[in-house]
Amino acid sequence: MARNFFFSQATATAPAERKPSGEEQLVERACSGDGEAFNEIYRMFAPLVHGIVLARVPYDDVKDIVQEVFLAAYKNLDGLRDKNAVGAWLAKIARNHAAEYYRKARPTEELSEDLSGKHNPKAEAVEIMRTIRSMPETYRETLVLRLIEGMTGNEIAERTGLTPESVRVNLHRGMDQLRQKLGIEGVKR
């Protein structure tokens, strides 16, 4: 009986053979010097990195920082421990580069006269963007990925490594706060 118990325990806890995911395979190929694999990673995660940087840095400088983030990732690809967590790893690099941007004390984004018109839709977008950037970090990042990059809640959770519950909370609280700041009357829950 006891023998059967231990046997059943052992079989229950024995790790099943894990098949490497597509993400993991891409990382392994990129580590071995496959440039096409890295380009594939870029296409997969560029919107994520773009959104994270955009939540912190003026739009004009976002593209450059995104390129810097991927170059830094390529150089340090061997240091990636969990090859299934490329998104979270890239998000971390992106946050660090955005912080580095402000440490270098670059000039801040100034709204030009052309964009300052009230009826200019781009001017309104800049104003909304400014409002989003004034929000807490957890909300603004999630809101940018959802409203600008067009990701769903599940996609945000999957790529950033956050739990879906956290993303859901951040989305709703962030949206409520944005609505208050913009003076939009929303449907009360």
Added chain:
Amino acid sequence: MSEDYLWDKTGKDQEIERLESMLSVFRYQETDPPVLPTTTFVPVAEKAPRFRFSSAFAFAGALAAVLIGFGLFWLIPLEREVAVVGPQPPVATVKGPITNAPVSTEQPTTSVPAVSKNGAIRPTFIKQRVPVAIKQRNVVAKAVQKKVRFEDLTQEEKFAYGQLMLALSITSSKLQAVRQTIDQIENDKTSDKPNFR
């Protein structure tokens, strides 16, 4: 506000759709991936091996020098026969009974002559134990040094020499007398009292 639309874009929410459309100007537009750094190998012409004074080489050289030094020190014998050029010093002899008379300083007739028959100076070899490595200069200097003749001594030196010889002769004569006494006693014991024990 439709929660479904905010979460997974299902359903409809005009307010969020309007925000999305307004903010779409900031949306990521697909761009080419960054140009990855490539590793370039520049062929370098092979250079001839260049001598380098390494610390290992210096250590080996120092070790070899120490070994050679020790080898020379132990291989060269410590005892050497050093040639002393010149006549033997005069030896005082005591003739007749011991008196306070001045000691004669005649040349000994039985000693090896310092000068050979044809007049050439014969070197006399004296064994000396000298540390070669340290006192070689002194040994050479002593070897070259000539012994002083008795005639060349001053009066005081001659007197001191005579006194020394006298003392030595007195001592030797007294020792001889003691020896004779001991021999006589032993003879008496053996002849007169054979069953002494």
